[in-house]
Amino acid sequence: MSSLRKTILTVVLLALAVLPLAGCGDTNSQSTFDANSGAHPADWLPLGHTVAAEDHLETCTECHGGDLAGGISKVPCAQCHLGNNEAVHPLQWGSYAYALHANYVKLNGTASCAEAACHGTALEGVPGSGPSCTACHLGGPTSKHPQLWDTNITLHMGYVAQNGTAACQNALCHGAALQGVFLSGPSCNACHQF
Numbered sequence: 001m002s003s004l005r006k007t008i009l010t011v012v013l014l015a016l017a018v019l020p021l022a023g024c025g026d027t028n029s030q031s032t033f034d035a036n037s038g039a040h041p042a043d044w045l046p047l048g049h050t051v052a053a054e055d056h057l058e059t060c061t062e063c064h065g066g067d068l069a070g071g072i073s074k075v076p077c078a079q080c081h082l083g084n085n086e087a088v089h090p091l092q093w094g095s096y097a098y099a100l101h102a103n104y105v106k107l108n109g110t111a112s113c114a115e116a117a118c119h120g121t122a123l124e125g126v127p128g129s130g131p132s133c134t135a136c137h138l139g140g141p142t143s144k145h146p147q148l149w150d151t152n153i154t155l156h157m158g159y160v161a162q163n164g165t166a167a168c169q170n171a172l173c174h175g176a177a178l179q180g181v182f183l184s185g186p187s188c189n190a191c192h193q194f
Helices: 003-022 044-064 091-108 153-163
Strands: none
Touching: none
């Protein structure tokens, strides 16, 4: 092979090696990210974000930084995730969020939970995210039960008579078999004999 052919072949191979580094610069017609506004689509939170973060967290680093502390977007994951970039609540809550969130709410108020992506702006719950506060707080977001139960036991009896014990039987309140739940509702057998 002549030296001219070797030189041409070398230049062509070098050009082919460098070509992918140049990129094309065209927009991705399948992308749901609006590069012009610098924001995600309107329906991004919570479900779109959750699915994307669970499936491809590494794609978030381009805008939110390698450590997810804000990057060029200036929006750190910890702005919403109270424990770390992948936690919904503080790490110390662990599986006891049902019981340990009370002190957080006392210190920060229910407004800290009233986010469109968390428990909803009116604490009515968000599909694919935080439940309605009234799913557990029967008397409203700041009550364990209807407010007067602590001073009027007949209201408690009336509620159970009308709704049955099934309304109290769950893993977060009085337990699936009414045996009580650690850091939450006591065993119903402490007062009632079944």
